[in-house]
Amino acid sequence: SMIERRKHRRLSINCWASMKHPLLGTITAEVEEISFSGLSVKLDETLNLFVMMELDMRLHGDEWDEGMPDLPVQVVRIEERQVALKFCQSFDRYWIPPVISGGESADATQDDRDAVNKK
Numbered sequence: 001s002m003i004e005r006r007k008h009r010r011l012s013i014n015c016w017a018s019m020k021h022p023l024l025g026t027i028t029a030e031v032e033e034i035s036f037s038g039l040s041v042k043l044d045e046t047l048n049l050f051v052m053m054e055l056d057m058r059l060h061g062d063e064w065d066e067g068m069p070d071l072p073v074q075v076v077r078i079e080e081r082q083v084a085l086k087f088c089q090s091f092d093r094y095w096i097p098p099v100i101s102g103g104e105s106a107d108a109t110q111d112d113r114d115a116v117n118k119k
Contacts, residue, residue: 015061038086049075
């Protein structure tokens with residue numbers, strides 16, 4: 001079904017990310033899209049990142065609790081300052097997508113939400 005195909009549908013989110021790396025220090029980026037499997041960001045400055053590089057990411061913005069743990073992410077694709085990252089562990093333990101207008105969840109059915117909340 002269409003819903004199944006769009007299971008990892010991406011949401012536009014108003015937030016930014018800070019990512020820590022042992023050699024590069026703290027990297028900041030605008031978050032462009034996010035899903036349960038990963039996210040795409042635009043780096044504030046051009047850096048020499050590479051595919052498979054791992055970073056500890058923290059999200060900042062209205063939807064995000066500042067007490068949320070750092071999320072380990074891995075670089076999957078780089079095009080200049082556009083970087084695609086995947087979560088190294090399940091993200092749904094921390095976050096359920098915000099509800100969009102019309103009362104529907106933006107990314108999950110109520111059943112999915114209940115399943116996540118039961119864990």
